[in-house]
Amino acid sequence: MPDDINTNSPLINAAPLRFLYRDWDARRAGRAFPARADFDPLELRYILGNLSLIDVVRDPLRFVFRLHASHNAARLGADLTGKELAEMPAAANPASVRAHYERVVASRAPQVQRRMGTHADGIKWEYEVLVLPLSTDGAVIDMLMVGMAWSER
Numbered sequence: 594m595p596d597d598i599n600t601n602s603p604l605i606n607a608a609p610l611r612f613l614y615r616d617w618d619a620r621r622a623g624r625a626f627p628a629r630a631d632f633d634p635l636e637l638r639y640i641l642g643n644l645s646l647i648d649v650v651r652d653p654l655r656f657v658f659r660l661h662a663s664h665n666a667a668r669l670g671a672d673l674t675g676k677e678l679a680e681m682p683a684a685a686n687p688a689s690v691r692a693h694y695e696r697v698v699a700s701r702a703p704q705v706q707r708r709m710g711t712h713a714d715g716i717k718w719e720y721e722v723l724v725l726p727l728s729t730d731g732a733v734i735d736m737l738m739v740g741m742a743w744s745e746r
Contacts, residue, residue, distance in 0.1 A: 607742030
């Protein structure tokens with residue numbers, strides 16, 4: 594199974610992530626990126642427990658969890674809301690997560706990955722992660738919207 598697939602030719606397996614990608618794409622409305630304000634949380638009910646918002650902070654580049662998805666926090670065994678990615682437990686492979694986020698910022702395009710791991714619940718999970726860039730001014734990526742879809746192995 595591929596590690597990383599660029600969504601320029603959407604190869605997103607999980608239906609909720611395909612819906613999220615379509616919602617993101619529709620809200621661009623001719624811009625490179627939509628803004629966080631373009632999304633109504635009520636319209637994202639289908640993925641809310643698996644949706645995180647990550648602030649992109651520069652000089653130096655850092656990622657801060659504005660909102661850590663509740664289902665993801667439960668599987669990880671830690672709520673990272675308000676914390677930097679560097680504080681993510683080592684078992685969750687923060688270096689891989691950081692590389693994924695950095696690719697989105699550098700490429701200025703959505704990226705999807707498939708990962709496997711055993712988390713706090715002791716169950717082996719396979720999961721798909723879609724990272725979408727957001728921008729308040731339409732040019733500078735200042736937030737990432739991260740959707741995850743889980744399946745037990």
